[in-house]
Amino acid sequence: MVVGAGPAGLAVALMLAKKGWAVSVFERSSDPAAYDPGKGFMYLIDGRGQHLLRSLGLSIFERLVTSAVAMADAKIGVLTPKGLTERVNPIKDADRKSYWIPRHAFVGYLLDAAKSCENIRLHLDADIQDIKSDANGFHIKTGDGIRSASLLVGADGYRSQVREKLEEWDGKQGRYEVKKFSSPSAGLRYKVLTLPGEFELSTPKGVEAFSSDGFYAIRGVSKTKCKQKLGLIPVSQDFGARTANLITYEDDVVWEADTVESFKSYAEEQWPHFPVEKLVPEEELKRFAENRGGRFPSPQYCPTAVWRNEGAAAILLGDALHSLPPDIGQGVNSALEDVTVLESCLDSTATSTEAVEEFQKRRLPDVEALIRIVRVAAPFQYSQAPWRGRLWNASFLSRLLLNKLLPSVP
Template identity: 35%
Template sequence: MLTDTHAAEKTNHSRQNVLIVGGGPAGLATALMLAKRGWTNITVLEKRATADYYEPDKSFNYLIDGRGQKFTDFLGITDKLIEISVPNKEFYLTEIKANGSKKTFKLPFVDPKQKTAYWIPRRAFVLLLYQEIERNWQDKITVLFNTTCVEINKIAQEHAEGEQLEVVSQTQNGRVAKFEPQLLVGCDGIYSIVRNTLKEWDKSTSDRFEMKCFPSPSSKLRYKVLSLPPNFPLDNSGEEHAVCTMSYAVRSAFRDSRRTLSLGLLPIKNPDEFRSANIIRLPNHEIWKLKNSEQVYNFLEQAFPQLPIHQIVSPEEAARFASSEGGYFPPPQYCSGLHFELRHKQVNQGMGDPSSTVGVVLLGDTIHCFPPDIGQGVNSALEDVCVLNEALSKNDDDISGALPLYESLRFADVKALIRLAQIAFPWQYNQAPLRTKLWNVNTLLRFLLNRLLPQIFSPPAFFLIRNYQLSYQEILVKAQRTTQILYILGLIVISGFLASVFRLVQI
């Protein structure tokens, strides 16, 4: 849980320079946490043009659950989050089949005992964090948009022992700036320049900053996003229109695996905002072969005869969709190194002085990245910020003690999180129908056994993840324990069957 230690005090630590690479949720959250602790001179580098910059193929929704709300509660913005989001307590989905029939049903993924989670578009959540900076922390935090980190160096200090960081940034118009931060924070995602620099510095002694990748049934699935207008018509007659707070699954008329697909839409609060229809399929699907707007229209009209495609997909959007490369779901991956230290002893300072250490710390997708199956990307990143705050609190903001503690507190959960990403909900995209059915049977079996014998069997891992009071490590232990019990029961049943067959043969 985040604490507000030293929030109102100005200490030596508040005079330290902080540079954060990456202005997404993890980067802005880290800046806000440090500012509330009393740190100043915090700079955030963000390559996008604005906090709410719209990227169609990254216009996905977040579900901010109890883990993410640890941070919003600390910052005092949970009420603002609730105002601009859709609660998941009553999560309804309308399925629209190819023949135009519609069915609305409540999804069984909500545990009424758990804290309400909230659906919000990514850019709306990033804007919420940035607006908090503008309202309350402009004197401590500076966000530089259209700015990219291009180089990180270790430089020798004049009149001092040790080394200092030098970070070079460049704006889109070519302006170069240099920073010498006391604390460098890497929140720049899976292709992090911060982590890759540390990997080069450390490669002769370890592989701590090398991403370790693991297989997952959802890895390497391709995705694209089709932007639909607000309140778009749900039928060719135009009598029924989409409701912004409703989720939709629009099924195609195609049945063969290389053409069938669904348009998945998650709820949003703003009725005037464009809707994002997610398309997630295998790399050999026909939709990835569409090269121009005419091909897009022809394919979508055949796939979704129940929708007035020409009314809801503009020529500009059809052309953008055709030219977009989309993306691929990454394999679950993590690195074991979450921090790096340079010794930085000034002539008149003792080894115990907090500013005698130059530190680098990594958070978010920079240290753990995985497909969106379990909805923990943003929540785990915000929880990283919570753990870093805890480590700073326990060390009086001395980064020489706080950064190693952050790594020791967080690493086990990072490793468990990646394993959960492999097993919790990887077959939801129906990429292999038979495997999907078997996975559904396994999930249902665990769910029923938990209802019958809750002291012995845990719920499926996907349900356990919603319990923010359990760490990822605790969740994984519970899921693995149930798996072991099921294996033992399976062996007993098989042994009993073989014994019966053996007796029958003897008779």
């Protein structure tokens, strides 16, 4: 049984079904692939995520490639009152493409594959009332009855109900309590504005086209408020729209602009060179102004990934096991890699209980390393603290130079 129908939950269900398992997936939402304009996340699926998609087959990888923006070169534009400045940063290895895809579309591809698989039974809009464990396995109680299985997968996010149950069954010893770590990007607030996929703007340099396959930063120029930027990430024009991310500290005044008129006033002062009112319908401006957004999580992980009870086993995957800010784009890829590692463990062991123990040994060191990396990799990319960001860049470049000059010094 799998709890959670996000990328990790659907991917592990498809992997297990491919091996002949009968899989039940429980998801509290009625449609895990529904588009939420307040959370218009973009995924960058890199080589690790692609490896799993290829192994699953079912044309998922082909659907990704045909509907995503492939990152062979990074086209970056910066818009200020002086105009648009653009540059192209070549990717070091153009053959190793990563793909930008909206979250809802990616989950939709996995969901379509799960719906077409006769070994998978989806329980959507499921209200899990209780999860129990005994000598016969695990038992999930919902309003529709009780389902039982010998393998329980918790892929239900960083507030995992399954993880809470494992801590309870373990006698509340703290082995399933997440370890949280500090990061300059943890706790930042974000919200998402929907824009046309492609558009043109008049600038002092003339009419400029904003293509859907490029990155753009709309720089803020307010003289009375903290300068904030809108960040646009590539998306295929096939989706007809793109998103602009606004990411700030908790107490920024933009969160007080919670009506259409107050946000219009804020936008006119912050981005006079970016005519939000002309680009965005009134209804979307209202939704954006009223939306309370979300917050980046602290880098965190559960120090114990598995639980065993005689012949039954439970395992945590994805955000239930590790959760991090989006600084290096490894949330979804690390979740998909969890599934790859679990598949390898199942192939190399005789039973599912042995497989989950092997997963713990193989995967936890990588998870711990990922948490260490995300804390220092790129936490100031959101321009939330310009001076601290400059100091961090100077420190990073200094360490990089020393590494080149003195590679053998530990």
